Amino acid sequence: MHKLKVSVSFSYGKKEIVKNVEFEGKVGEIIAIIGPNGAGKSTLLKCIAGILKPRGIIEYNGIDLTKLKPKERAKIVGYVPQSSYPEFAFTVEEFVELGTYAGKGDVDEAIRRVGLWEKRKEFITNLSGGEYQLTLIARALAQGGDIMLLDEPTSHLDINHTREIMEILQELKKEKLIIAVFHDLNLAINYADEIIVLKNGETAWKGKSKEISEEVIEATYGIKPRIVREDGIVAVLP
Ligand SMILES: Nc1ncnc2c1ncn2[C@@H]1O[C@H](COP(=O)(O)OP(=O)(O)OP(=O)(O)O)[C@@H](O)[C@H]1O
Numbered sequence: 001m002h003k004l005k006v007s008v009s010f011s012y013g014k015k016e017i018v019k020n021v022e023f024e025g026k027v028g029e030i031i032a033i034i035g036p037n038g039a040g041k042s043t044l045l046k047c048i049a050g051i052l053k054p055r056g057i058i059e060y061n062g063i064d065l066t067k068l069k070p071k072e073r074a075k076i077v078g079y080v081p082q083s084s085y086p087e088f089a090f091t092v093e094e095f096v097e098l099g100t101y102a103g104k105g106d107v108d109e110a111i112r113r114v115g116l117w118e119k120r121k122e123f124i125t126n127l128s129g130g131e132y133q134l135t136l137i138a139r140a141l142a143q144g145g146d147i148m149l150l151d152e153p154t155s156h157l158d159i160n161h162t163r164e165i166m167e168i169l170q171e172l173k174k175e176k177l178i179i180a181v182f183h184d185l186n187l188a189i190n191y192a193d194e195i196i197v198l199k200n201g202e203t204a205w206k207g208k209s210k211e212i213s214e215e216v217i218e219a220t221y222g223i224k225p226r227i228v229r230e231d232g233i234v235a236v237l238p
Contacts, residue, residue: 008056019201028176032192038202049079078140080150089209102142110142130161150180
């Protein structure tokens with residue numbers, strides 16, 4: 001069990017943004033969603049998060065997530081939005097507690113797990129971009145659900161913070177299903193187990209991340225990259 005089944009479409013007005021995207025995932029996996037700007041990646045994630053109401057099926061362990069009330073759904077799915085600069089001067093611990101259904105214990109535990117315990121009394125407006133991203137992850141973590149969705153968790157981060165976030169995700173996947181949107185193909189290929197490539201709202205390719213080919217990338221992005229494979233590491237050179 002611990003399996004997510006997704007088969008959804010979503011339209012803004014008459015414009016279909018997500019077209020029959022189907023995949024399955026289970027606890028223990030990282031699934032990366034990649035694709036060009038405007039492909040529908042964030043929209044797909046928001047559908048799974050319950051922020052948007054898609055047509056189709058989103059089922060976890062046989063439970064139809066689209067039918068759950070927000071509070072019930074939040075116990076299963078955590079959502080980490082695209083990071084934007086924080087506007088309000090909450091402390092880290094106030095922010096992690098805010099909007100979650102977590103108890104104090106879960107809040108403390110989540111802050112510890114992302115390594116921000118020393119900064120728990122700090123205002124989020126004083127954090128670096130990387131620390132703020134960790135705070136967003138802690139907030140989703142505090143809800144304790146089996147599924148964690150992240151929209152570009154490493155955008156604007158330096159190599160140090162990028163590694164920190166990716167290592168946290170590797171650790172979390174032992175007990176969760178992680179679904180994350182990435183623009184960085186190298187991160188997606190090397191850290192995710194599965195990749196879903198979206199183009200114009202459709203699934204252009206899906207499969208084991210390291211099996212993605214030059215042809216798939218060329219067909220999706222319109223440029224022929226070089227892919228170097230060595231010692232189990234895959235490097236995509238634009
Ligand atoms: N609120 C909205 N109303 C109407 N159209 C929208 C809305 N939000 C997004 N769209 C459109 O949906 C399409 C997909 O957007 P989405 O943000 O899901 O793409 P994306 O793949 O995440 O892009 P990016 O990589 O640039 O973040 C775009 O054409 C966008 O203009």
